[in-house]
Amino acid sequence: MNKSERIGFSDINITGGFWYNRQKINREITLDSVRHQFEKTGRFHAFDYAWKEGEPNKPHIFWDSDIAKWLESAAFILHKNPDEKLMSYVESVIDCLERNIGDDGYFNSYFDVVEPGARWTRRNDHELYCAGHLIEAAVAYYYATGKDRFLKLMCRYADYIEKVFKIEKSAAFATPGHEELELALVKLYLCTKNERYLTLSEFFIDNRGLGTPKDYFSYQARIYAQDHLPVREQTTAEGHCVRACYLYSAMADIAKLCDDEALFNACDTIFDNISRKRMYITGGIGSTHNGERFTGDFDLPNATAYAETCAAISLAMFCGRMSLCNPDSKYADIAETALYNGTISGISLDGKRFFYENPLEINLSERRATATVSKHVPISQRVEVFGCSCCPPNVTRFIASIADYIYSLNDDTLFVHQYMQSEAAFGDAKLTMETDYPFDGRINLHIEGMAGKTVAVRIPSWCTDFSISEEYEIRKGYAFVKITDDSFTLNIDLPMQAKWYEALPKVWEDAGKIALKKGPIVYCAEGVDNENIFASFVDIFESIEEGFDDSIGVPTLTASGYLKSACECCTPLLYRPVKGDYRPIKMRFIPYYAFANRGESDMAVWVHKF
């Protein structure tokens, strides 16, 4: 490992460009919109512990986590934009929590109110997951405001969890059914410096996969829960994707904090399995709604992709942590893929509506033709809230803290993992990054107060003809440059051409198909712009025109191709000898993240190659 420490978003201001706009909408629209939906559905009310049998809005086992992620988002936003009204709202939620937390430190609005006798009896019922998210929120709120009331309550909760699970072992299960707590405990340790929290996180991680599977079904259940092998022996990404990547994130944290090479190597092997065999081109993971899970290698169906928004976020989280363990550009490359595609496709451009699933293909004709057949298809238009509404507040906290992904630092080197227009200040140093990334690959990085150190800038894998204004040496995908002056400027040029991509031949679903990328952004064709995307064939030898769609404010790419155009009236037969009856067409593509913002429409990331 070649470790470095994240320069947190708290030290960075996004000053313009892509993420500036996203953060503005997030702060001004999304946070309130999600809160409003959570109020309407009784989620905030559940914190009052006032629900009674027979009333509507019965608390659900994972509601605390929804509120916790919203609180964490609010904290992140307060950290950069102090706001009395927002803070007092958060304080009122903490009031509820303080009023209702048990003497033992336990808080869960479902298990205390709806099923008081069932505490710690059902592993899959998200209890420790909810606790983890509350801890994350408390840490964030402490960092944002310096107020430690919430943090202290959550320390009591963590202490109680330690007592039940580690000391007394009195719960009906030994490790979380939905991982999350592990990485939250690491954050709690880093915030409080109390090593017991780190040890408790390690405890949960080390205790996975120790049972002996008794039969096929219990083995399948264990695989689903990343519990089939001790974590250091796991080599493939298995089971529920979000649970898996939250676990892998915690493993990467522990590997780094404890210099645990074996754990790091397991993370690295699992990362390779994901990125080389089990991930969509958008950074989406999860090939089926059936368990929201990883399936086997190269099984990546497009129309029925699950690719949950939370899963792409969890993959970015895992990648971000791996970059801190060992700056190999493969991690930040995948983080970048998720950042600009599979995470933000989960939220509408107006910031109010969300996808849980992010399919890579929507075929409305097929949907209509099979409407009477009971089979699951992802929704085709975003909605304001879900019954299981984990994704909306996850996107919110992700966007609010996006600057976390830019830099890390160790004694020698400043690593630049992601490019965003921003200013950072820490110690005596000041960093100014000017760029129109992800739409333009020219980056001007001005570094003050770091003479004598090295800056290592990531060369994305999509870029093959970059240039850098100073002498550099490439190591693991980063260009290392000596910082020769206390006021040092580096110009990086990562030329972005629209380019056609293909999947490895083993991906049967994408055989004969291609996808369009420009820089880190994956594009897609929508029915609203194209006559029939499923009967169209792209000519990769023709040039691609760049444009802009004013209606939704996104860049467009227009390719040349051919439409298979046999009309039924002149050829009544469904099957006929192959004919060359194509007619030339233009095919218009928009960024994948912007699909489904202009009404219901066909959509495809992977299109046929002529």
Place this chain on the structure above:
Amino acid sequence: MNKSERIGFSDINITGGFWYNRQKINREITLDSVRHQFEKTGRFHAFDYAWKEGEPNKPHIFWDSDIAKWLESAAFILHKNPDEKLMSYVESVIDCLERNIGDDGYFNSYFDVVEPGARWTRRNDHELYCAGHLIEAAVAYYYATGKDRFLKLMCRYADYIEKVFKIEKSAAFATPGHEELELALVKLYLCTKNERYLTLSEFFIDNRGLGTPKDYFSYQARIYAQDHLPVREQTTAEGHCVRACYLYSAMADIAKLCDDEALFNACDTIFDNISRKRMYITGGIGSTHNGERFTGDFDLPNATAYAETCAAISLAMFCGRMSLCNPDSKYADIAETALYNGTISGISLDGKRFFYENPLEINLSERRATATVSKHVPISQRVEVFGCSCCPPNVTRFIASIADYIYSLNDDTLFVHQYMQSEAAFGDAKLTMETDYPFDGRINLHIEGMAGKTVAVRIPSWCTDFSISEEYEIRKGYAFVKITDDSFTLNIDLPMQAKWYEALPKVWEDAGKIALKKGPIVYCAEGVDNENIFASFVDIFESIEEGFDDSIGVPTLTASGYLKSACECCTPLLYRPVKGDYRPIKMRFIPYYAFANRGESDMAVWVHKF
């Protein structure tokens, strides 16, 4: 309509070639194999009415139809090959039936034995379907042996059904839930000349679709049961495919017998909907296991095709009847497609094992990758018997009576719909057909005793460069030739070249893909012959070599193509800029009907076009 009468298989001997071998295996292997399985599973025993609660092999609602179809198969075989032992076995089954049939004429081994109180209470429980198959069997046995005991029992049953459903209307439902009885009653009428049976069939047909759907769900249930509209107003093929085509077959029968043009037109419209929008290239129908049903236009998924063996048979039955109403070659073309592809793929080459579903693609990698995901996939290897074992005895009776599809006759014209090496004799006429069809398109037809009439031979739609030894005139796909002599010979040459086919562009599943046909036979590529059929791309401009596979005795076609061959070791990234790393390969194809006869394997009818 331009009606003609079928020259039945009883007047025809298949004397060699493709169907001769099929009938030999059917007679010598399949009939006994199916009987053995039906004995083992208690189906024959159920006819004894001896089953008691708690015993194994509880009779099932559709078991009588399994036995009936086996009896009908046995009768067809006895008709051409008298066999004392087989006849006495059939007689023993009829003994059971005679012993247990009610005084009222009712017989049902499930409703009499397992649920005595539930007679005529549940429309979907196959009661009238079982009755229909028993009637068909009785008619066939009477024709085969001249013995009328079974026929008389079934006349009593039909009389009872007339009383309950038409006269007293005392059943809980008005028309069959699973159509079949309608066409059986037509056969009973033709055999007994008792017009009440024809009238009863018309009654059931005319009473469909008269209810008013109360809500969406009841409307969906009606569509599923071909009950959404009066049959003359139906325009699309809907619901359960086998039920649908059995109904359409009876409708065609009635249209012909009653000169009902409106009914014929409805059949024709529905036929066009099937053949132009809702049928696989193999003649398979049914796009989902979910209800074994038609879905919407152009929805024809290959790997999850249902394409039940019985459904292809029922489509052939419908087409055969439509040819008798009006000899337009479009009907016999589709019958031929089903005959040589989607029906006989349902039985192994050794005659012992069966497919219920006939998918057009098997991807073993995908199956392995998704093994933990609960989703339905068709089995990949044939088995000896199913829980719902309708297909095995259906194939058996279909093959035994295949010669039914060859000829029809009216006052002026002898129609030749299908080509099989055979001899036919009726009245003063004798027909000798010499051909190696379906592997060779040269047909020598010798006609004796028909001077002055016309012979009309079908020119298959796959054939564009035929030649005929006498002067002809084409009308609706048939070449009409004057029979100038009492000993008249016609040479027909339908050159068969291997040819690539494509689907209409509206079939999204097949976009960019092609299928190989030679004459009427659809070919497929199997994994056992090819490295990776899902990463292979065929070059349609290269010639196709013809060969033969000695191991299973079928012709082969070998095409040239390219394999996308990127290895993972040199390209660790799952997605990469498009490369031209193809290597030339040969792709071997075998007839689709012969797939899955050499162990479990990948399979595809539709392959990528380079």
